[in-house]
Structure formats: C-alpha cells, structure tokens
Amino acid sequence: VISGVIAGTGGYLPARSVSNDELAAEKHLDTTDAWIVERTGIRRRHFAADGETASSMGIAACQAALAQAGASVADVDAVIVATATPDSAFPSTAARIQGGLGVTRGFAFDLSAACTGFIYALSVADAMIRTGQARGVLVVGTEVYSRILDWSDRGTCVLFGDGAGAVFVVAEEGSTRGLLSTHLHSDGRHGDILQVDGGAGSTGGTGVVRMAGREVFKHAVTKLAAAVDEALAANGLGHDDVAWLVPHQANIRIIEAMGRKLHLGLDRVVVTVDRHANTSAASIPLALAEATRDGRIKPGDLVLMEAIGGGLTWGAALARF
Numbered sequence: 396v397i398s399g400v401i402a403g404t405g406g407y408l409p410a411r412s413v414s415n416d417e418l419a420a421e422k423h424l425d426t427t428d429a430w431i432v433e434r435t436g437i438r439r440r441h442f443a444a445d446g447e448t449a450s451s452m453g454i455a456a457c458q459a460a461l462a463q464a465g466a467s468v469a470d471v472d473a474v475i476v477a478t479a480t481p482d483s484a485f486p487s488t489a490a491r492i493q494g495g496l497g498v499t500r501g502f503a504f505d506l507s508a509a510c511t512g513f514i515y516a517l518s519v520a521d522a523m524i525r526t527g528q529a530r531g532v533l534v535v536g537t538e539v540y541s542r543i544l545d546w547s548d549r550g551t552c553v554l555f556g557d558g559a560g561a562v563f564v565v566a567e568e569g570s571t572r573g574l575l576s577t578h579l580h581s582d583g584r585h586g587d588i589l590q591v592d593g594g595a596g597s598t599g600g601t602g603v604v605r606m607a608g609r610e611v612f613k614h615a616v617t618k619l620a621a622a623v624d625e626a627l628a629a630n631g632l633g634h635d636d637v638a639w640l641v642p643h644q645a646n647i648r649i650i651e652a653m654g655r656k657l658h659l660g661l662d663r664v665v666v667t668v669d670r671h672a673n674t675s676a677a678s679i680p681l682a683l684a685e686a687t688r689d690g691r692i693k694p695g696d697l698v699l700m701e702a703i704g705g706g707l708t709w710g711a712a713l714a715r716f
C-alpha cells in the first residue's frame with residue numbers, strides 16, 4: 396500500500412507586517428483595533444511588496460519545504476498550486492513555480508477552490524501518489540489578497556493578508572504515517588455569499604472580494620463541524636486521537652468553535668490568524684510550517700486540517716506526521 400507522507404513544510408511571509416491601527420490610518424478606514432480583534436482575532440497581516448507575486452512567494456515556500464524534507468528539485472514530480480490570485484491566467488502559477496525552482500520534468504497545474512484550495516490540492520496529490528502517477532508532489536497555497544480587496548469596504552479589507560505555504564508530499568510503501576483521508580465538498584448554490592466579482596473571463600475587470608460575513612459564518616460553523624466528524628469517523632478515530640487541529644485561519648471565533656466541538660483546548664490548535672489574518676489557501680500550510688519548526692507538531696502526531704471558502708467549498712484532511 397502506498398501512502399502520501401508530508402515530508403516537509405515551508406512558509407513565506409512578505410517582510411511588511413501591518414497592524415490594525417496602521418491599516419486603518421493608511422487606508423482611511425472607519426474602524427478600530429478593538430473592533431477587529433474582538434470580531435476576528437486579527438491583529439496584524441503581511442502585505443506583499445511591489446513585484447512580489449503568488450509565484451515568487453510560492454517558490455520561497457517550496458524551497459523551505461524541500462529543505463525541511465531533505466529533498467531536492469530532482470525529487471519533484473508535480474507541483475499543484477491552490478490560489479485565487481494567480482500571477483496570470485496562464486502560464487499557471489504552478490508552472491511558474493516549477494520553472495522558478497528549476498524543475499525540468501513532471502507536470503504542474505493550478506486549482507481553484509478559494510480558501511479550501513490547500514485541502515483540495517492535498518487530496519489531488521494524495522490520489523496521484525496512491526495511483527502511482529507521482530512520487531514527490533509540492534502542494535502549495537499562495538495568495539496576494541491585498542490586490543483583490545476593496546479598500547472602501549471595511550467589512551472585508553481588514554480580514555485578509557498575503558503569504559505562501561507549501562508541503563512536500565512523498566510516496567512511502569507500507570508506512571504508518573501519511574495522509575489518512577481527505578474529504579471534499581462544495582455547494583455552488585451559495586456562490587454569491589463569498590466571491591470575487593470579476594476575473595480573467597469577466598467583462599468587469601479583475602474584481603474584488605465581496606462577502607456576506609454573517610451568512611458565511613453560519614455555514615462555516617455547521618459545515619466544518621460535519622467535515623471533521625466525517626474525517627474522524629472514516630478512520631474510526633475520535634477527538635482524543637487528534638494531537639493538533641490545524642484549521643484554515645479566517646476568524647478566531649470559528650477556530651474556537653471548532654476547538655470546542657472537538658474538545659480541544661486552544662493549546663492543541665495551531666493559531667496564526669492573529670499575525671497573518673486570512674491568507675486563504677496559504678493559511679493551513681503556513682500554520683503547518685510554523686508548528687513543525689517550533690516543535691509543536693512532532694513525528695507520529697495525528698493532525699486534523701479543515702477549511703471553508705468561496706464556492707462554497709469546504710473539506711477536511713487527516714494526516715499522521
């Protein structure tokens with residue numbers, strides 16, 4: 396039996412970190428640090444510099460993931476990138492990252508599932524490894540949401556940040572570790588409550604993020620709860636077996652609700668939303684990179700990941716590190 400093992404993780408954050416107060420002053424927003432912290436848990440976010448893109452940040456995250464895995468570009472068969480903010484419609488951000496890393500074989504492609512993109516990409520990588528199509532897959536989430544925000548909408552522009560995260564997933568035979576299962580969902584009927592109102596194929600230009608926050612919040616709590624139940628039940632596991640919950644980082648209240656549901660204190664939940672804000676598809680691999688480097692996630696730990704985003708899309712993944 397072949398399984399996909401997360402052999403390395405890596406993250407990249409742009410140098411510039413902006414506090415809530417700095418953001419409010421710079422963008423002339425009618426908001427306060429207290430409002431943002433109380434509703435979301437967000438205190439700061441990183442913003443990409445001019446010239447930094449989803450691919451340039453993704454390359455840095457991939458290099459860190461390969462280094463942690465003790466692997467080289469020669470071990471990379473595929474690059475799968477989840478992003479809502481690609482450098483261009485094509486070449487894909489994945490092909491740009493492949494080229495930038497110096498990988499000269501295999502294949503690369505982007506996929507689109509908004510904030511759930513990393514879970515989707517992990518699922519595709521796992522399936523490809525299990526079916527023998529690849530043995531080393533870079534799975535990347537990389538986003539520059541600062542370029543698709545409406546700075547006159549205080550209800551959305553305070554919520555997001557830029558960054559990239561990557562994991563290197565490798566094939567192992569008869570391993571006790573690796574991805575146990577992934578669980579994907581979408582319901583396109585709810586597309587309008589969280590969307591970018593434009594894009595390469597639209598007549599309206601690039602578009603910006605539009606969100607009905609309360610509606611998204613309600614869907615998030617119920618759908619994520621169902622997804623984590625599904626993931627645990629599929630493997631005959633209970634919440635006691637989970638060493639770390641690594642949730643998508645959109646809002647501390649959603650994260651806390653999931654922790655309560657799983658009977659996990661915040662000491663067993665990896666939280667970055669306070670410093671990164673919502674980096675969409677990048678948030679989970681950024682959190683994994685942080686928690687594997689600082690020693691929280693250890694070999695053998697069972698890690699539960701979950702995310703929800705535009706589509707609506709949502710899902711969960713269970714991995715033994």
Ligand code: ACO
Nearest residue numbers: 426427430434510549550553608609611612645646703704
């Ligand atoms: N500062 C001050 N006031 C604000 C701000 C702000 N930044 N933003 C909105 N308000 C005001 C609104 O204008 C409104 O004022 P009004 O009553 O005078 O009209 C009031 O606050 C309440 O607005 P709501 O949108 O109802 O505020 P709510 O308590 O729901 O909080 C929030 C908004 C934080 C966005 C919340 O709905 C939420 O977290 N939703 C989930 C969103 C989310 O997590 N999305 C991401 C998941 S998917 C993904 O990652 C893409």
